[in-house]
Amino acid sequence: MHLSALYRYPLKSARGESLQRAQLDALGLAGDRRWMVVDAPRGRFLSQRQLPQMARLQARWQGSDLVLDAPGMSELTVAMPAVDAPLREVSVWDDSLSVPDAGEAAANWLSEWLGRPCRLVQVPEQRARQVDTEYAQPGDKVGFADGFPFLLIGQGSLDDLCARVGRPLEMERFRPNLVVTGSEPYAEDGWKRIRIGSVEFRVAKPCSRCAIPTLDPLTGERSPDHEPIATLKTYRKGEGGVFFGQNLIADGVGELAVGMPVEVLE
The missing domain is CATH 2.40.33.20 (PK beta-barrel domain-like)
Known part of the structure; x- marks a missing residue:
């Protein structure tokens, strides 16, 4: 095998x-599912279950940055949030956690493409879930x-x-x-x-x-x-x-x- x-x-x-x-x-794998789209203002995670068009959203892990691309949109590079970036309360199924918000440019880009208010967040190792x-x-x-x-x-x-x-x-x-x-x-x-x-x-x-x-x-x-x-x-x-x-x-x-x-x- x-x-x-x-x-x-x-x-x-x-x-x-x-x-x-x-x-x-x-x-896990370095860079795997360290970023997530959440609805605003609730902070609930969004996925292909509610938004099947997310299958067309390309996200590449490039060093510490995230590169986003989608049909009809210009490519956007999102930097890793700074250590003092604002924290956002988010939820993944039954888990709640506070994680850094990735900023206005990413939020605006994703909100425009997905057609709903949302934010992009990132999880550092020290804030990960059990x-x-x-x-x-x-x-x-x-x-x-x-x-x-x-x-x-x-x-x-x-x-x-x-x-x-x-x-x-x-x-x-x-x-x-x-x-x-x-x-x-x-x-x-x-x-x-x-x-x-x-x-x-x-x-x-x-x-x-x-x-x-x-x-x-x-x-x-x-x-x-x-x-x-x-x-x-x-x-x-x-x-x-x-x-x-x-x-x-x-x-x-x-x-x-x-x-x-x-x-x-x-």
């Missing part, structure tokens, strides 16, 4: 970046991802799903960080600990899926037949939702690169 793809999502719910290698830090201790250890942290630092999907699992649906499906629909090739379909369901290169990971829990995989990852258009969620419901439904992929937590930091071997430790 080997790591066959790496994805980073600098801005929560915007288009991802395919990488050949990436550094890991205390919150991962749910039902599945994690005290001190395990996550940025603006829904709940966990990493999402892993086996390529064999996607291949099996495509065969059941009857057409090809892009892996990007499921927004994984890590894709593993060489395992049987859904083998990842039985993993407890794995090692990729020199980095060990705990497999925390299966990933329950929302409607985002029914959106075309390039256009944001919804599948009229509600695929692939409709098919997943026929054989991957359990208590708490429909499951596809596994959430992971890294024990330590290091570097990942496409092609690295993947070893199941437990």
Whole structure:
């Protein structure tokens, strides 16, 4: 088995970046989901669930800056907020936290393109959220991802799903960080600990899926037949939702690169 793809999502719910290698830090892949769009003035996170057009929003992590681009808009580079930047109260699901606001230029740009008042915020490591201790250890942290630092999907699992649906499906629909090739379909369901290169990971829990995989990852258009969620419901439904992929937590930091071997430790 080997790591066959790496994805980073600098801005929560915007288009991802395919990488050949990436550094890991205390919150996951360096630069992954450290920025987020929130509604103004409530500070509630916005995603493709409410705004499917966010699939067309490109966000690149460039050093410490975020570069935004979208159809009909001029590219905007947003600097990392200063250490004394104003803090904004925001919420991600049931978590509330105070994080730096990225300023008026970013807020105006995003508000214009999304057609609603919003703000851009960034999460420094010291203000990150504790991962749910039902599945994690005290001190395990996550940025603006829904709940966990990493999402892993086996390529064999996607291949099996495509065969059941009857057409090809892009892996990007499921927004994984890590894709593993060489395992049987859904083998990842039985993993407890794995090692990729020199980095060990705990497999925390299966990933329950929302409607985002029914959106075309390039256009944001919804599948009229509600695929692939409709098919997943026929054989991957359990208590708490429909499951596809596994959430992971890294024990330590290091570097990942496409092609690295993947070893199941437990």
